[in-house]
Amino acid sequence: MKELIFATSNNNKIIEVQGKFDYEKCNIKILPVSQPFNPDENGKTFLENSYIKAFTAAKKMNKVAFGDDTGLCVKALNGRPGIYSARYALDGESKIEKLLNEMKEFKTLEEREAYFTCAITLVKPDGETLFQYQSKFEGYIDFEPKGEHGFGYDPIFKIKGSDKNLAELSLTEKNEISHRALALTEFIRWLNNNF
Numbered sequence: 651m652k653e654l655i656f657a658t659s660n661n662n663k664i665i666e667v668q669g670k671f672d673y674e675k676c677n678i679k680i681l682p683v684s685q686p687f688n689p690d691e692n693g694k695t696f697l698e699n700s701y702i703k704a705f706t707a708a709k710k711m712n713k714v715a716f717g718d719d720t721g722l723c724v725k726a727l728n729g730r731p732g733i734y735s736a737r738y739a740l741d742g743e744s745k746i747e748k749l750l751n752e753m754k755e756f757k758t759l760e761e762r763e764a765y766f767t768c769a770i771t772l773v774k775p776d777g778e779t780l781f782q783y784q785s786k787f788e789g790y791i792d793f794e795p796k797g798e799h800g801f802g803y804d805p806i807f808k809i810k811g812s813d814k815n816l817a818e819l820s821l822t823e824k825n826e827i828s829h830r831a832l833a834l835t836e837f838i839r840w841l842n843n844n845f
Contacts, residue, residue: 652678652845657707657717659687662801663830667718670825670834676842683707683715696721696733696769697784704773714780716772716837720830722803724749724791725763726756735803746795746806753791759808762791766807766816766829770837780844783836787829789816800824 656664659682668680689706693699696719703717721735731738731749739745756762765788772781788810795805797817804817809827816824825831 653681653713654678654841654845655683655707655711655713655715656680657683657687657689657703657715659683659685663718666821666825666830667834669821670831671838673822673825674835674838676838678841678845683711691719691733693719693733696767697771697782699733700769700771701773701779701782704771705777708773708775708777712775714772714774716770716781718768718770718830718833720766720768722749722807723765723767724753726761727752742802745803749791749803750794750806756791759790759792764789764791764807766803768829768833770833772837772840781837781840783833783840785829785832785836787827787832 656667664680664682671678671680689703691699691702693702699719700717704715707715721732723729723732739748753762765786767784767786769784771779773779790808792806792808792815796815797805799819800817805815807816809816
């Protein structure tokens with residue numbers, strides 16, 4: 651089985667990504683980058699940050715590595731929290747609380763449009779980009795958290811065209827439709843043909 655370095659120290663991400671690879675019957679084992687791993691994400695876009703993570707991991711491990719940068723963009727907040735989604739507050743609960751407070755003046759779901767995005771970049775240790783893609787998963791910021799699954803902003807993200815929030819889906823269901831799932835589908839298709 652081939653192995654691929656994933657530029658993350660987030661165990662939730664590793665489980666989610668490996669689950670998607672297994673579901674798509676992609677015969678690649680995902681390995682986390684060795685610790686400590688804390689690259690300076692100073693890019694101005696999700697794609698730039700995914701490249702920074704991937705290149706840092708590829709250099710560190712001297713192997714091909716991929717990085718992802720995901721975030722939540724809220725239309726009414728001019729795209730915030732955006733690339734700062736992970737650093738918006740200390741933990742998941744605080745992030746949700748802060749965002750719901752900022753959204754108080756927006757009383758209808760239509761005013762609370764948002765989307766999750768996931769940028770993936772695959773990089774060689776010399777810095778050459780092999781693959782890059784960015785997805786968009788549309789929805790709304792709900793008025794209160796719902797659901798027990800997922801992490802981050804999942805409990806307050808109402809899926810467009812559904813009556814469910816992302817945290818109300820099982821991991822299997824989430825791995826079929828989420829922003830990361832959309833990007834990984836393209837990534838896996840590329841890997842199956844090129845890696």
